Amino acid sequence: MASKKSHVVCLPIPTQSHIGAMLKLAKLLHHRGLYITFVNTEYNHRRLVEARGRSFLNDLPAGFQLVEIPDGLPPSQANATQDVISLCESARLYLLYPFCALxxxxxxxxxxxxxxxxxxxxxxxxxxxxxxxxxxxxxFGIPVVNLWTIPACALMAFMHYPKLIEKGFAPLEVTVWSRRPK
Known part of the structure; x- marks a missing residue:
C-alpha cells in the first residue's frame, strides 16, 4: 500500500538563484513532514555533487531525494557557466518529455x-x-503551484510589460552618453 504522506515534486528553472530559492522552500516543506523530490538538470546536478562531494547524496535526510533530468544542451566544460538564454530556451524546448517521464x-x-x-x-x-x-x-492529474522567486516589483513589471508595449510606453528609447554630464 502506498504511503499517505504528501509528496511534492519541486521543479526550479535551472539557474543558480532559482534553484537556491526552490531548495529553501523544499527544505521547509520537508521539515513540515512532506516527501520531496527535487528536480535538477544533469548539468546543475553534476555541479552540485562536485561542489559538495559525492557523499552529499548519501547524507540526504529520509524523504528527500534529488533527481536529475537532461536539459537538452550539449555537454560543456564542468566548471563553465552555461549561457542563461540558451539554457532557458533549451529548458522550454526539451524539459517537458523527461519531466513527464520522471x-x-x-x-x-x-x-x-x-x-x-x-x-x-x-x-x-x-x-x-x-x-x-x-x-x-x-x-497526470496533479495540481501545480507556482513559486515566483523574483522580487514583487520585477514580477509586476513582467506581468504588465505586454500592456506597456500595447500603450506605447515600452520599449524605452535609450540615450547613450559619450561622457558623463556635468
Whole structure:
C-alpha cells in the first residue's frame, strides 16, 4: 500500500538563484513532514555533487531525494557557466518529455505493491517553468503551484510589460552618453 504522506515534486528553472530559492522552500516543506523530490538538470546536478562531494547524496535526510533530468544542451566544460538564454530556451524546448517521464516513474514506484513510497500529490514549479509543469499537471492529474522567486516589483513589471508595449510606453528609447554630464 502506498504511503499517505504528501509528496511534492519541486521543479526550479535551472539557474543558480532559482534553484537556491526552490531548495529553501523544499527544505521547509520537508521539515513540515512532506516527501520531496527535487528536480535538477544533469548539468546543475553534476555541479552540485562536485561542489559538495559525492557523499552529499548519501547524507540526504529520509524523504528527500534529488533527481536529475537532461536539459537538452550539449555537454560543456564542468566548471563553465552555461549561457542563461540558451539554457532557458533549451529548458522550454526539451524539459517537458523527461519531466513527464520522471513523474510517470514516480507514479509507477508509488503504485508498486508494498512500496510505501508516496504518490506525487503536488508539483511546485518555478513561475518560469509553466511550459513543463502545466502539461505534466494536466497529463497526470496533479495540481501545480507556482513559486515566483523574483522580487514583487520585477514580477509586476513582467506581468504588465505586454500592456506597456500595447500603450506605447515600452520599449524605452535609450540615450547613450559619450561622457558623463556635468
Amino acid at each position: 513523474i510517470n516513474d514516480l507514479k509507477e514506484r508509488a503504485a508498486a505493491s508494498g512500496s510505501g513510497f508516496p504518490p506525487v500529490s503536488c508539483i511546485v514549479a518555478d513561475g518560469f517553468m509553466t511550459f513543463s509543469a502545466y502539461p505534466a499537471s494536466e497529463k
